[in-house]
Amino acid sequence: MRIDKSRRAKQILLGIHEERQRGGRPRKNWTETFKNDLRGLEISWKRAEKLEMDKAEWRGRVAAVQT
Numbered sequence: 001m002r003i004d005k006s007r008r009a010k011q012i013l014l015g016i017h018e019e020r021q022r023g024g025r026p027r028k029n030w031t032e033t034f035k036n037d038l039r040g041l042e043i044s045w046k047r048a049e050k051l052e053m054d055k056a057e058w059r060g061r062v063a064a065v066q067t
Contacts, residue, residue: 041065
């Protein structure tokens, strides 16, 4: 979330890309996979953006799910 918008990783996260998509079944992308994981944690995307600034709370949430 803290990456500059001009960096490729941020563009991929936000779905900004110029490349032509291939035909066939669409692949799962990182964003959709991550959003599905957040649903399992019962955390919204907006809440995750706020939590990423508080690493201690984020780690606590992740540790609670892993046990």
